[in-house]
Amino acid sequence: xxxxxxxxxxxxxxxxxxxxxxxxxxxxxxxxxxxxxxxxxxxxxxxxxxxxxxxxxxxxxxxxxxxxxxxxxxxxxxxxxxxxxxxxxxxxxxxxxxxxxxxxxxxxxxxxxxxxxxxxxxxxxxxxxxxxxxxxxxxxxxxxxxxxxxxxxxxxx
Numbered sequence: 001x002x003x004x005x006x007x008x009x010x011x012x013x014x015x016x017x018x019x020x021x022x023x024x025x026x027x028x029x030x031x032x033x034x035x036x037x038x039x040x041x042x043x044x045x046x047x048x049x050x051x052x053x054x055x056x057x058x059x060x061x062x063x064x065x066x067x068x069x070x071x072x073x074x075x076x077x078x079x080x081x082x083x084x085x086x087x088x089x090x091x092x093x094x095x096x097x098x099x100x101x102x103x104x105x106x107x108x109x110x111x112x113x114x115x116x117x118x119x120x121x122x123x124x125x126x127x128x129x130x131x132x133x134x135x136x137x138x139x140x141x142x143x144x145x146x147x148x149x150x151x152x153x154x155x156x157x
Contacts, residue, residue, distance in 0.1 A: 004115035006049040012109020015087040017042045070123040072096045078117050
């Protein structure tokens with residue numbers, strides 16, 4: 001993981017296109033119906049990782065863009081079916097507290113999926129710890145206000 005840098009990931013690995021075509025072939029007569037949208041998804045799929053979160057976008061006619069901050073991430077799942085294992089791929093599914101049963105984002109076509117999952121867990125925990133640290137001064141202010149209230153009550157008695 002020391003050499004892994006997600007900031008360098010912008011596009012999926014070319015083996016994702018192979019995976020898409022194999023899965024489309026396995027549909028039999030539905031190949032043409034499924035292959036074209038998967039091809040365009042692969043061609044337009046882009047990732048971006050920054051210090052605050054990650055984004056994923058794809059599509060030609062119907063453009064989809066998803067941006068998640070690390071703080072919103074609740075859980076991360078890594079799955080590999082037999083074809084993905086053969087091609088060295090995995091799907092990193094990212095869940096948020098949106099209430100949906102499906103993942104908010106599914107990152108596909110990354111060869112270093114284990115390293116990406118570990119990176120996301122680290123960023124997720126770091127964002128939460130940073131968020132908790134931001135709350136600390138407010139808690140101290142509340143304690144100070146409670147002390148002032150208690151002193152005023154004693155003085156009024």
